[in-house]
Amino acid sequence: MKKWMTLTLALFSLLALTACGGSRDNQTESKDVDLTEVYASMGEVCDWWTDGYMEDLSEEMLDLYYPGLSGLELRQLIARTPMMSAAVNEVVLVECASEEDADKAQEILQGRIDYQVGDDTNPGGAWYPESIEQWEKTTVQRQGRYLALLAVTDTQSRLEEIFNQAFA
Numbered sequence: 022m023k024k025w026m027t028l029t030l031a032l033f034s035l036l037a038l039t040a041c042g043g044s045r046d047n048q049t050e051s052k053d054v055d056l057t058e059v060y061a062s063m064g065e066v067c068d069w070w071t072d073g074y075m076e077d078l079s080e081e082m083l084d085l086y087y088p089g090l091s092g093l094e095l096r097q098l099i100a101r102t103p104m105m106s107a108a109v110n111e112v113v114l115v116e117c118a119s120e121e122d123a124d125k126a127q128e129i130l131q132g133r134i135d136y137q138v139g140d141d142t143n144p145g146g147a148w149y150p151e152s153i154e155q156w157e158k159t160t161v162q163r164q165g166r167y168l169a170l171l172a173v174t175d176t177q178s179r180l181e182e183i184f185n186q187a188f189a
Contacts, residue, residue, distance in 0.1 A: 059114060062183050067173065076102065076103065078101065083100055086111075164187075
């Protein structure tokens with residue numbers, strides 16, 4: 022009789038936990054945002070983005086700069102940088118299909134920042150003190166499954182506001 026009671030209690034406990042769990046996606050539903058429109062709004066602040074200055078990263082460059090990002094299930098991706106510039110200008114806007122992919126994407130984007138800044142043993146990919154200083158100011162913005170890496174000289178905080186306001 023004790024075995025049956027223990028088994029019954031264990032079954033009810035399992036069912037109670039399952040019922041309370043809910044779906045992670047339902048708990049963190051966010052507004053659908055068109056990242057092309059967000060990027061266009063950012064371009065109004067950075068009028069120098071026009072005329073072909075900012076270009077899409079090729080698949081090879083995307084894999085080099087952001088290893089693992091192309092392996093995630095992405096709904097939207099904008100990854101642009103000038104092919105040559107003395108100033109730091111790199112923009113990545115991404116929508117992931119799941120929270121798990123968003124967690125991984127956040128790590129990948131942060132990895133790019135960490136690589137550019139460097140540490141006591143590695144000089145960092147940005148090389149020049151001014152560039153490293155800009156990368157140190159760069160953060161990964163996140164709104165649910167949407168992420169932004171905005172490494173942009175002079176207008177970064179304004180672009181972060183535009184990204185975050187898109188979800189208000």
